[in-house]
Amino acid sequence: MEQVVANGVYLGSQYAMIALGLTLIFALMNVLNFAHGQMYVIGGFVTYTFYGQFGLPFVLALLMSCVTLAVIGALIEKFLFGPVIRRSAREESTMLLAAGLAFLLDAMILLVFGEKQRGVPKIVDGVLNWDFRIIMPYDRILICFLAMVSIAAFIAFMQFSRTGRALRALAQDRDAAQLMGVNVNRYSMIGFALGAMLAGLVGGLLVTITGVNLGMGGPTSIKAFMMVMIGGAGVISGAILGGFILGMLEAVGLAVLSQYGDITYLVTFVALMIFLAIRPQGLMGKPWG
Amino acid sequence: MNHLDARRLRVLAYVAAFLVGVFWLIPVLIAVTGLWNFYFTLTSVALLSVASAGVWLTFYIGRINIGQGAFALIGAYVSAILVTKAGVSFWVSLPLAGLFASLVAIVIGLPILRLRGVYFAMITLVLTEVVRLAALALPITNGAKGIVSIPLPGELSVLGITLIPDFSTIQNTKLAFYHAACVLMVLCYASLYRIVNSRLGHLCRSMQQNEELAESVGVNVAYLRVIVFAISSFFGGLGGAMFGAIAQSVYPSSFVVKDSIDFMLNCFLGGLGYVFGPMLGTLVLYFGWDLLFELGQYQLLVFSGILILLILVLPNGLLSIRVDMIRKLWR
Numbered sequence: 001m002e003q004v005v006a007n008g009v010y011l012g013s014q015y016a017m018i019a020l021g022l023t024l025i026f027a028l029m030n031v032l033n034f035a036h037g038q039m040y041v042i043g044g045f046v047t048y049t050f051y052g053q054f055g056l057p058f059v060l061a062l063l064m065s066c067v068t069l070a071v072i073g074a075l076i077e078k079f080l081f082g083p084v085i086r087r088s089a090r091e092e093s094t095m096l097l098a099a100g101l102a103f104l105l106d107a108m109i110l111l112v113f114g115e116k117q118r119g120v121p122k123i124v125d126g127v128l129n130w131d132f133r134i135i136m137p138y139d140r141i142l143i144c145f146l147a148m149v150s151i152a153a154f155i156a157f158m159q160f161s162r163t164g165r166a167l168r169a170l171a172q173d174r175d176a177a178q179l180m181g182v183n184v185n186r187y188s189m190i191g192f193a194l195g196a197m198l199a200g201l202v203g204g205l206l207v208t209i210t211g212v213n214l215g216m217g218g219p220t221s222i223k224a225f226m227m228v229m230i231g232g233a234g235v236i237s238g239a240i241l242g243g244f245i246l247g248m249l250e251a252v253g254l255a256v257l258s259q260y261g262d263i264t265y266l267v268t269f270v271a272l273m274i275f276l277a278i279r280p281q282g283l284m285g286k287p288w289g
Numbered sequence: 290m291n292h293l294d295a296r297r298l299r300v301l302a303y304v305a306a307f308l309v310g311v312f313w314l315i316p317v318l319i320a321v322t323g324l325w326n327f328y329f330t331l332t333s334v335a336l337l338s339v340a341s342a343g344v345w346l347t348f349y350i351g352r353i354n355i356g357q358g359a360f361a362l363i364g365a366y367v368s369a370i371l372v373t374k375a376g377v378s379f380w381v382s383l384p385l386a387g388l389f390a391s392l393v394a395i396v397i398g399l400p401i402l403r404l405r406g407v408y409f410a411m412i413t414l415v416l417t418e419v420v421r422l423a424a425l426a427l428p429i430t431n432g433a434k435g436i437v438s439i440p441l442p443g444e445l446s447v448l449g450i451t452l453i454p455d456f457s458t459i460q461n462t463k464l465a466f467y468h469a470a471c472v473l474m475v476l477c478y479a480s481l482y483r484i485v486n487s488r489l490g491h492l493c494r495s496m497q498q499n500e501e502l503a504e505s506v507g508v509n510v511a512y513l514r515v516i517v518f519a520i521s522s523f524f525g526g527l528g529g530a531m532f533g534a535i536a537q538s539v540y541p542s543s544f545v546v547k548d549s550i551d552f553m554l555n556c557f558l559g560g561l562g563y564v565f566g567p568m569l570g571t572l573v574l575y576f577g578w579d580l581l582f583e584l585g586q587y588q589l590l591v592f593s594g595i596l597i598l599l600i601l602v603l604p605n606g607l608l609s610i611r612v613d614m615i616r617k618l619w620r
Contacts, residue, residue, distance in 0.1 A: 032407045034550075084600065092353055095410065096557045097600050099550050103593035111590060218546055222418050225411040233407060263426045269419040276412065277400030 002133045004255045005248075010140055012247025013147040014202055018220065019227035019239035020154060021198030027171035027234035028191040031081055034098040037220035038105035039196050043069050043203025044212030045113040051207075052120035058208070065204035066197045073196025076101065077189045102217070109214055119211035143205050150201060151240060158236065167191050171234065226272060232285020241283055311471050316464060328463040332535060334575050335470035336528045339477045341555040341567035343524030346481065348561050349490075350517050351497040353406070356413030357525045358549035359420035360390040364526030365533035365543055369436040370429060372534075379442035380453065383530050390526025391519040398518040402511075405500075417549040424541035435540035442469075442534055466535050473531060474568070477524055482564050484520070493517060558599065559607055569607055 018040060025033045033039075043065040051061035084097050124138045158164035166187045169177040178184045203212065227246045231238025246268070253264030276282075319327050340361050347354035364386040371382035401412050424430045441456035459465045484490055492513055495503040504510045533539045551574065559570030577595070581588045599607075 026407065030407070032410060080597065080601075092348075092557070092561070093600060095353060095407075096554065097597065099554060100593050100596040100600060103589060104597060107587075107589035107593055111586065219418075222415055222546065226415055229408065229411055229415075233411075262422070266419060266422050266426055269415060272415075273397065273400055273412075276404065280403050280408065 002130075003135065004251050006134045006136055007254075008248035008251035009244070010136070010144045010247070011250055012244035013144045013151070014206060014243075015223065015227055015247045016151055016240045016243025017147050017198055017202045017205075018224045019231065019243045020151065020236065021195040021202075022224045023228050023231075023234055023236065023239035024167075024198070025192055025195035026228070027236075028167065028188055028195075029077075029081060029085065029094070031085075031094045032098060032225075033195070034095070034221055035076075035102040035105050035217075036195075036199055036224055037217035037222075038102050038109065039069055039072070039199035040203040040220050041109055041212060041214065041217045042072070042105065043200030044207040044216075045109065045118065045203075046200065047204035047207045048118045048120055048212060049113075052118065058123050062201065062204045065200040069200025069203075070193040070197040074189050074193040076196070077192035081192065082185065082188065102221070106214065106217060109217075113214075115214045117211055117213040118207070120208055123208050139208060143209060146205055147202070150198075154198070155236065163187070163190060167194075226268070229272065229276065229282055232282030235282075235284040235286070238282055238284030308475070311475070312468070316467070325463060328467045330575065330579060332463075332467045332470045333532075334572050335467075335474040336531050336535075337552070337575065338555070338568040338571035339474055339531075340525045340528035341552045341559075341571050342477050342481050343521035343528075344552045345556045345559075345561070345564075345567040346484070346493075346517055346521045346524070348556055349485070349493045349497060350514055351405075351500065352402070352514070352518075353410040353553070354413050354518075354521065355410050355546075355549045355553050356416040357521070357552040358417040358544035358546065359413075360394060360522040360525030361529030361532070361548070362417075362420050362424060362539075362541070362544040363393055364390045364529035365539045366424060366430055366436070367526070368530035369439050369533050369539045372439055373436060374429075378445065379534055380445040383527060383534075386530035387523040387526040390522040390529075394519045394522030395515055398515045402514045402518055414546060414549065417544070417546050421541045421545060430541070433541060435538055435543075437538040439534065439537045439539070441537070470531060470535075473527060477527070478565065478568060481524075485564055489513075489516075554596070558596075566607070573607060 018036070021039075022033055022036045025031055025036075046065040046068045047058075047061045049061075050056045050064050051058050056064075080097060080101065081094060084094055088094075122137075122139050124142055126138045128134065128136050128138055128141060158168060166177070166182045167190070169180065169182055170184065170187050170191065174184060177187075206212075223246065227242035228239060229242070230245050231240070231242030249268050249271075250264060253267060257264050257267060315327075315331065319325065340357050343360070344354045344357045367389045368379065368382040368386040371377040371385060372379055377385075397416065401409065401416075404412060425432055430436070441462065442453070443457075444451060444455040445453040453469075456462055456465055485493075492503070492508050495506075495508055496510060496513065500510055529544060533543070536543070555570035555574055556567045557570070558574055559566030559568065578588075578592055581592050584591055
């Protein structure tokens with residue numbers, strides 16, 4: 001039982017970070033970022049390159065992941081999403097763009113990093129064994145801790161910094177924010193960069209445990225969508241809650257349902273459908289976004 | 290009145306030209322050039338465009354559907370199971386596959402069609418993944434091994450008159466499948482055209498514009514969207530079932546998230562405002578991908594690059610050029 005809860009918290013802390021980035025981009029731009037999983041994979045590969053190959057300190061490699069993704073995110077917003085949102089009347093065309101972008105990033109990952117599964121040496125050795133009730137390697141605990149610290153830092157940033165306040169204003173009402181003197185274009189770019197950075201940060205953190213490969217992008221995006229739907233799209237507390245709920249469900253599912261085969265996600269989805277039938281906007285979401 | 294007649298004649302001429310091209314010109318060209326592999330490509334295009342037509346119809350009521358892969362997979366499995374386990378003729382299993390997909394769509398659609406915009410898109414995307422996982426987990430679908438060596442479609446006869454001969458006795462199966470797929474495609478697009486230009490089509494357009502407003506003037510929105518989603522999934526099921534019959538095998542990975550996204554892209558690329566948009570979009574996307582095969586490892590890069598450029602330049606789809614160009618030529 002304790003083990004299941006510990007696994008759930010561990011999974012949930014990472015999932016929450018992935019969902020945070022996705023929901024931030026959605027809240028600011030009303031864009032469903034299909035390429036989020038790919039951004040996560042890029043983050044993993046960057047950390048792998050700097051930490052695993054060049055032998056730089058892990059923290060530095062993590063920083064490089066964040067910087068790379070922030071730059072990629074900013075460029076994508078500036079040259080792709082920004083113009084398309086300004087020019088097209090339908091909100092769907094951003095979705096098409098996001099899908100095309102997911103393909104493009106996949107292609108770039110393939111060309112730059114190859115298709116092999118990559119892993120890095122452990123950052124900390126040893127396993128915590130608490131009376132055989134909770135067994136968890138130290139590196140997982142560390143990653144879980146780092147993820148939670150990052151989430152806390154992100155929330156603090158959004159709550160207390162000037163940029164965070166501008167971003168929240170933008171998410172609440174774009175026009176009103178503009179009228180109050182918020183530079184909408186600049187803060188959209190910052191917000192997108194921040195969302196991408198979060199994806200890169202999780203990728204960098206997780207490469208130490210699960211490794212990274214090209215095929216991880218799509219499934220990661222799908223999981224992120226599920227978390228966002230559970231919590232409610234565009235709401236930060238919802239993304240965190242959704243991440244922890246999905247992490248917990250997965251941990252419980254693996255413990256309880258594994259004897260019936262790999263049906264955890266099937267059951268999760270059916271539960272999600274019933275849940276959405278009752279509450280279409282998710283736990284924390286506003287009706288109809 | 291005269292003007293209307295002229296327009297109707299022109300439409301008829303287009304349709305006739307299209308039918309002649311598909312059923313006569315292309316087979317002749319392929320026979321002359323000997324590019325037999327083209328049959329497979331074109332058959333795939335025809336079937337994928339049937340599934341894309343369904344996605345287009347859900348776009349028509351203002352819903353972004355990224356779950357057509359799920360219904361195509363359901364259709365493929367239903368047909369395969371009926372043919373291999375129950376010994377039903379393929380031609381009977383084909384509509385049954387579509388109907389079963391519709392049934393699933395109604396059951397799932399009742400709750401999820403309350404969602405809109407991005408929410409609906411997300412849940413349909415997840416649905417694709419879930420049907421794949423269900424196919425892996427359920428005993429009847431034979432898990433990851435899939436259902437293989439499905440027999441070729443048998444004879445279809447009504448009152449002793451053979452309508453479709455047994456495919457295993459036909460020498461040129463590729464041509465037979467090509468014809469079957471094209472007939473299916475023509476029927477689907479004809480019915481799609483009919484739906485769009487009927488009362489149902491008007492109601493759909495009203496929903497696309499503003500669902501609350503449509504509801505307030507007495508359109509039964511909840512009922513309509515389920516019906517439209519069921520029709521859409523029917524197309525998906527048909528396309529998937531026929532695909533399974535041609536490949537003679539179905540695996541959980543036959544239709545994945547990538548396919549669902551492709552169906553959506555086909556509609557976008559062809560243009561959401563045009564009934565025949567998804568057909569053109571499928572053709573261009575499928576052939577574009579094939580043509581870029583020569584580029585090897587750069588294939589995906591160039592393909593996605595062109596796709597993004599197209600979105601930037603032509604946000605309303607390929608068919609939107611046509612109108613502009615004709616206007617310019619007339620001036």
